[in-house]
Amino acid sequence: MRAYGFLGVGGPDQEAFLDVPVPEPGPGELLVRVRAAGVNPGDWRMRRGEYGIAGPAVLGREVAGTVVATGEGVTDVAVGDEVFGGCPGMVGGWAEQALVTASFAAHRPSSVRPEDAAALPVAAGTAYDALNALALPVGATLLVNGAGGGVGIPTVQLARARGLRVVGTAGAGKQDLVAGLGAVPVTGGDGVADRVRAAAPDGVDGVFDLVGGDALRAVAPLTASGRLVSVADKPLVAHLGGRDVPRDRSTAVLDALAALVAAGELDPWVRTVEPFERSGEALARVEEGHVLGKVVITMDGA
Ligand SMILES: NC(=O)c1ccc[n+]([C@@H]2O[C@H](COP(=O)([O-])OP(=O)(O)OC[C@H]3O[C@@H](n4cnc5c(N)ncnc54)[C@H](OP(=O)(O)O)[C@@H]3O)[C@@H](O)[C@H]2O)c1
Numbered sequence: 034m035r036a037y038g039f040l041g042v043g044g045p046d047q048e049a050f051l052d053v054p055v056p057e058p059g060p061g062e063l064l065v066r067v068r069a070a071g072v073n074p075g076d077w078r079m080r081r082g083e084y085g086i087a088g089p090a091v092l093g094r095e096v097a098g099t100v101v102a103t104g105e106g107v108t109d110v111a112v113g114d115e116v117f118g119g120c121p122g123m124v125g126g127w128a129e130q131a132l133v134t135a136s137f138a139a140h141r142p143s144s145v146r147p148e149d150a151a152a153l154p155v156a157a158g159t160a161y162d163a164l165n166a167l168a169l170p171v172g173a174t175l176l177v178n179g180a181g182g183g184v185g186i187p188t189v190q191l192a193r194a195r196g197l198r199v200v201g202t203a204g205a206g207k208q209d210l211v212a213g214l215g216a217v218p219v220t221g222g223d224g225v226a227d228r229v230r231a232a233a234p235d236g237v238d239g240v241f242d243l244v245g246g247d248a249l250r251a252v253a254p255l256t257a258s259g260r261l262v263s264v265a266d267k268p269l270v271a272h273l274g275g276r277d278v279p280r281d282r283s284t285a286v287l288d289a290l291a292a293l294v295a296a297g298e299l300d301p302w303v304r305t306v307e308p309f310e311r312s313g314e315a316l317a318r319v320e321e322g323h324v325l326g327k328v329v330i331t332m333d334g335a
Contacts, residue, residue, distance in 0.1 A: 036128035037312035037330075038091040042082035045320070048313050051089060056132050058104035062121060063133045065098035069151035069306075070126040072328040073183065077320040079123065086124065092316070093126020093330075095119050095154040096133060097147040107135045109284075115141045117150035117291070119158075119282055127312050127330060139287035142295045152183070152301040152327040153290045154282075159264055160188035161286055163278045164195060166262055167239040171196035174233045178252050179243030180216055181207030183319075183327045184264065186302045188241055189214040194298060200232045202244075202252070204323060225251050241278075245269060302326030309333055 034055050039047040058064040070093045079086060079094075097117035100110055110116060118138025120126045141150045163184075169175055175192050179185045180201025189211065192199045199216035202225060211218035219228045221244070229237065229252065237255045242248070245266025253261055253273045261275030270276060293299035304326035307315040310333075318324045 034129040035309075036091040036125075037093075037309070038124075038127065039080040039088045041088045042080070044081075045313065045317060047080060047088065048316070051091060053091060053128065055130050056125065058102050058132055060105040061107065061135050062104040063100050063107060063110055063116065063118075063135050063138060064102040064130055065096060065116060065133055066101050067096045067098040067126065067128060067131050067332045068147035069097045069332070070131070070330045071095040071152045071155055072315045072319050072330060073155045074319060075123060075155065076316055084123065091125045091128050092312075093120060093128070093131065094123040095151055096126040096131050097141055097151040098131070101130065104135070110135060110138065110140070115143075115147075117141050117147070117153065118287060119154040127309070129332060134282070136284060137282040137287070139284050139291055142291050144295045145291055148303050148306055148329045148331065149294055149301050150291060151329055152303050153294070154287060156183040156327060157187040157191075157290045157299065157301055158282070158286055159184050159278060159280065160191050161290060162281050163188060163241045163262055163264070164191055165281070166276075166278050167241065167260060169197055169239045169260075172198070173238035174198040174200065174235065176229055176233070176237045176240045176252060176255060177201045177216065177243070178221075178240060178248060179203070179265070180211045180214075180218070181325070182243055183302075183324075184243050186210075186214065186326060187299060189216045190299050194293075198233070200229055200237065202229070202248070207325065210325070221248055226255060229255055240275075242266070242270065249273070303329050305329070306331055
């Protein structure tokens with residue numbers, strides 16, 4: 034079958050369409066015919082070698098599709114079911130058929146498009162888990178650093194639904210988007226901490242960082258270290274006294290997210306849908322670092 038991935042660790046020149054065998058679902062795995070697959074910064078991080086996979090390997094860590102086979106011990110999903118979920122080892126999704134971890138898969142409600150479902154496990158799932166990790170009380174103020182990105186957008190929506198006040202940093206072109214989601218928008222860059230203080234005169238009760246580096250250093254002092262989490266720069270957040278977000282990669286979380294999408298309470302903000310043939314362009318859009326919302330790949334004929 035055809036797949037898109039990388040031949041060896043490196044830059045975009047390592048990417049290629051690959052001819053690979055259809056994988057066999059092992060215990061606790063599903064094999065799906067892929068309809069749509071999410072694109073995430075983790076995909077270019079994988080190709081750059083950050084996760085220790087040398088390649089050749091198929092990229093893609095989340096998909097929506099139709100179950101064509103189930104592995105040993107799978108009881109809640111049957112052949113023909115429409116599902117979405119995360120891929121074992123965070124690889125293999127950008128292919129005609131892909132494995133999905135059954136314990137991190139859920140049935141896709143018919144009212145939720147495959148393109149939207151495929152964008153939920155990584156970005157919205159991380160948003161969901163970060164809010165649980167911070168556990169801020171109703172009325173508290175959350176700063177989302179990088180509020181206009183794939184994780185930031187669902188974070189703002191879920192935080193508002195929990196009754197939090199939200200201040201969100203974003204580039205100049207995403208201020209209206211962030212405001213439209215119910216957050217107070219603030220531009221990033223020099224002086225960001227002062228702009229956040231002005232937007233939240235009573236202080237910030239928690240920070241969820243999605244940028245890392247200097248942008249994380251700039252906002253870290255705004256909250257107590259116990260209320261600082263980042264998924265963008267794990268070494269730096271630990272150095273600053275904060276922490277990573279423990280992920281709950283479970284069917285229960287995916288069911289909750291899909292129900293919110295079906296109810297119109299969560300929009301994963303899929304604004305770029307590329308055909309499989311343009312997988313490289315799709316990844317380049319995300320790797321550039323300022324894409325608007327989520328990018329999703331759709332498979333031929335799916
Ligand atoms: N569980 C995990 O470990 C996990 C899961 C998901 C994501 N992540 C990580 O989380 C990060 C964000 O993921 P994502 O999917 O949201 O990425 P994304 O869609 O590319 O969004 C990144 C955001 O960062 C903002 N940004 C970029 N450079 C900036 C700067 N110098 N100052 C301020 N803002 C800046 C961009 O906003 P503007 O365009 O407005 O500048 C954009 O909204 C990535 O590092 C990803 O690898 C980790």
